[in-house]
Amino acid sequence: MNDTAKVIGAIVLIGLGVFFFRSGSAKIEQSQDFPDGTHWICLACKAEFAKSLDEVADWNSANPEKSIPCPKCSESRSVRASKCPLPECGRHFTGSMVEINGEVCCPICKKPVP
Ligand SMILES: [Zn+2]
Ligand SMILES: [Zn+2]
16 A cells, blocks of 8 residues: 555545544434424423424524523423423423432333333
């Protein structure tokens, strides 16, 4: 292998690395963590609602000082929440999952989550 081949090889490797890094991180953001957008709880009326990542990004760039407005009471007093993945529960909650008998459980229905 001569020097030119080595340089070309290095450039190709860097290019592939950047490509995989970009596509990998975009995938995680879209599908793994937020399959149906982001979840919110309104502190004013306790409504639970979801917003897509695009809606949140649009709102944040237009209103950097305010949090997402509640669709029910229009107050900008919402906080990010997690959603229980169990279909019979599906409630939103702030904070993290709880551990019961060594299993990670939803803090509302107290059942182990998958
Ligand atoms: Zn509200
Ligand atoms: Zn639950």
